[in-house]
Amino acid sequence: MPELPEVESLRRGLEKRIIGQKIRRIEVRKPKLVSGKGNVRAASAAKKARFTRGLTGQRFTAVERRAKNLIFRFASGKILLVHLKMSGQFVYKERGRAKVMGGHPIKISESELPNKHTHVIFELSRGTLFYNDTRMFGYLLYYPDQASFEKENHFAALGVEPLSPAFTADYLYKALHAKKGALKPVLMNQGIVAGLGNIYADEAAFAAGIRPGRKANTLTRAEVLKLHAAIKKILPRAIRLGGSSVISYRLLDESRGNYAREHKVYNRAGEECLICALPLKKITVGGRTTVYCQRCQR
């Protein structure tokens, strides 16, 4: 489940590989994924044609990230917005043999693509970009220009970027104290902090020594400071390691991110707490599987 560090890692890989390249051909195998919300089957064919026509021949100029969204910009001003949701992934394969780019040899994948989970294929100048998505919750949205992108205002409900200066301990304190519910749903609320998901919410809560189920408005100033510092420390570390590869998340070259091996609680229910050795407890908070240490987290 790609969260901010995974999407950011992917963004960096995409930036390195595809900027400057042109889209030669597009094959949309699952029109639903490029049809936006409220899609009716009848509208899908038209949306697919619009998507394909609109982006064929376009040259990539930038790859940006907002929360867990990827924003591809083109020389013409056109825009492609992608959300990977649960299982979306991009894989890029350079045509021909491995060659050195940016000082690193490109890893040639062993897997065969396209496969049954490949829903959109972008043939680029020098290679092929595959969009795979097992659960098909993800989507790719095409905007003909900046104006239409802004008009749709897809990011209207998003809160601050946790790695931006706007995300201060004070901001977090106020947000937490404005809520009556548990801590974890607040951390995962994209309208408050944009980009945290199940993994990093649990990891941050552990690092701060706070139970995910604690009422958000009972956190002290000191606790919020620790939580804020934990988020500011964990996310860059995870990005540096390429994110957490659990389930289907892979980097652009299909390699795995290395942050999963540093998880202290996520996916470790029943295993020993790395601090006190007590078995980690698994509960549900806000409808999400949650793991924490009953002794180290208060």
Place this chain on the structure above:
DNA sequence: CCTAACCCCTGCTTGC
């Protein structure tokens, strides 16, 4: 104003 439930979808896990 909030929270809980539902939904989208497939693959893995569990239980019989």
Place this chain on the structure above:
DNA sequence: TGCAAGCAGGGGTTAG
């Protein structure tokens, strides 16, 4: 061993 039901999960939407 096989199969069906259950579950997971981001996040938008709907119901309560």
